[in-house]
Amino acid sequence: MADDAPIPAAAPAAPPLVLPEVVRELYARFGENTFILQKTKDDVPTLWLPAAQLHEVLRFLKFDVPSPYKLLLDLQAIDERLRKHREGQPPSDFTVFYHLMSIERDKRTKGFGDVRLKVALLGESPSIPSITNVWANANWYERETWDLFGIKFEGHPNLRRILLPASWTGHPGRKDYPARATEFDPFMLDAVKQDNEQDALLFHPEEWGMKSSVPDHDFMFLNLGPNHPSAHGAFRIVLQLDGEEIVDCVPDIGYHHRGAEKMGERQSWHSYIPYTDRIDYLGGVMNNLPYVLAVEKFAGIKVPPRVETIRIMMTEFFRITSHLLFFGTYVQDVGAMTPIFFMFADRQKAYDVIEAVTGFRMHPAWFRIGGVAHDLPQGWDRKVKEFLDWFPKRLDEYIKAAVENGILRARTIGIAQYNTEEAVEWGITGGGLRATGCDYDLRKARPYSGYENFEFEVPTGKNGDAYDRLWVRIEELRQSCRIIKQCLENMPSGPYKADHPLTCPPPKERTLKDIETLITHFLGVSWGPVMPPGETSQLIEATKGINSYYLTSDGSTTSYRTRIRTPSFPHLQAIPYIIRGAMIPDLIVLLASIDFVMADVDR
């Protein structure tokens, strides 16, 4: 990035009454009448615009405004047909939204670098111009939107299903598509169907614009996955090989798709929390965080400082366990079999603390709307301290034993390299972005849950290669320990949940003393809390990059639309761009250095 210079003295955060900077810029360029400004409960300026001007506006934002919006963070759709509360929004059956981000502007304005654009589409089979010629990473997002909502993107180079099998009928994201298996006929797999499904999985190079041969030789097409030791889950990538050189490749995802977003539409706000744990299944409560923070914005809950600190401590523990797994599998994918066993022992130590605090290990589902499930147990500080005494020493050993090894360095330095500009173009965030030298970390750039009270550094790399991606995460392990230490030393006292009627489970102390509290409590635990209508979102720096929940409430006990932006999805999309021309072992190193889990990609 061009903004390596120290960030100028912070311009005070724009007060909400004044129009956000980006809105003023857009009004000045396109006129106020082009847009409809929508009020949301987060800080993201949200504008509706006509489809005809989509390209013009996006290009303006990406190329022409000062501190341009280079990052397409998210692109998805909302089925608006059953939504009741749409005050101040233009009529729409399907809404496509574009969430753009400017890292430069975000740093300058301290967290106001986002803009959300919405396009209203009418009719049962809507279509909208594709923006794949503006952002490379729009490709998969548009395919996903087509897959789940049946929205056509005119001009998309290869608009086909991405999460669901090609043989699927219907678009499950739509409101008229049933969410439960009980609403379908029983599933039967007869021989004919099985054959058809298997045929549908065959790879046809022509469909992807590939040639199976050139005049003097043929290419080999190799299915790597969905069952492969180094694919890190059910991930398939079809390689076009010339010898061992990868000419081109096609990642194929969706084997781990379970409709997590759709489930949000039938689970209560509270009972959806366990589903979030399993999005990035290594992230544990880290996944709860953006969700509960977003819901708390709906409810207007301000959580007590103790809750904030407990949440930070537990998410950092999960950052450590996730990064340790990354570290171990990374070294293993390079061919060294030993370190991962030691790292699993360390993860056990961390899980011991997590288990003592939350009662669970990998998926505690422990954060609650307005607080956490229970207070820290007695003696938690001793456990945490034990871990902090144990872990950093081990980390030093790993660096000596594995990271500084000559073979590992030869395998990873200069391998699968990209620069900041390319990373942003492909929507790469997290360690993969920081390894290129861009020190963008949401915990610093727009602190949430009280991160502003902590001292830690944002480690960055220089070359953006696989080796730097490893180093960045190793340093993050140290920083996480530092944050946990500060939590240990400065844990505030006070309640572990907010005193607010929408806190869930709601406070019970006064229930038998006045009828209002009793009714609210009864509704809260029987139906679940009812969130006021509106839209909100929360971005966090998750283990693997930027994770966000964009929630739409229609004033009921469930979410109207839950959009989960996961970091791994765009990371996988960038693989062909990064790896073309390299060899199979380099691909394995790239896969290891991305740090993804398929549950996080497919949702």
Add this chain to the structure above:
Amino acid sequence: MNWLQSHFSWMTPDVQSILLAVIEALVILIVTVLVAAMMIWAERRLLGLWQDRYGPNRVGIFGLLQTPADMIKIFFKEDWIPPFVDKPAFLIAPMVAMTMMMLGFAIIPITPHWGVSDLNIGVLFFFALAGLAVYAVMLGGWSSNSKYALLGGLRSAAQMLSYEVFMGVALMGVVIQTGSFQLRDIVEYQNQHLWFIVPQFFGFCMFSLAAIATTHRHPFDLPEAEQELAAGYHTEYSGMKFGMFFVAEYVGIVLVSALLVTLFFGGWGGPFLDRVPALSFLWFSLKTMFFMMLFILLRGALPRPRYDQVMAAGWKFCLPLSLVNMLVTGAIVLAQHTNGPGG
């Protein structure tokens, strides 16, 4: 007595020595296979020790019966041949793997008076076997008619081509100094003079690299690099055919360790031999076991280089160094011969 003589008249001293040789050879063969099988156990226990875990410890004392249990299991598995393979080659490949490695023991002199055969072309015989052993992996890879197996076979062919070349050259120093290809001569020369690990240190380094590559052991296990090619050349193999590839690898380790001892560490040589000649077997086995464990440690300690890095190291570094080593040794020996007392 008469009766005995009449019935065993064919038992001439010639026949007796043949029988003795056959029995000796059989003992070596069986012990080798047993040692190789027990090495599987040793490897798993040692790796467990180094990796902060237990390893197999349930079957028998210290888990010693784990390997027999695995063997029984693998013997009773369905001997399945995938329908798409080229059957003759598919069947031959594991046999080649096993046979070539076992034949190698024919030339190893275990004690001053024990060994299968003292071929006067011993070293060359080993090179020939190592060359033939490539066919196991290549045939296995090609006949499987599977892409991962093919890539494994390709890698193996390229790796062998690169590493066999300087493996031969690396040993020439030893041969030049001894003046013989026969392994027994080489051991005796070392025990009279100096173990070759000192004068032939570079030869030792180069040969051990090449030897690891021959056995496809980590870090030269590229033909079966699990993280890249699933199981590489033996992806399609199961049951006892896979078992043969598997055991062949361990037989290979035992063979290569024995060769390293024979060529560079004085074979059976060691202290107190003049008083207790039986110690020769102990010295030989101890040294061999040391190298076998070194192989295991390597596997636990190192990452795997990339295929082209392995090639580059072979051609650009090992081959020139081996050549220089051979030329320098030759020059020194020549100089000693012309100037020396015998000159």
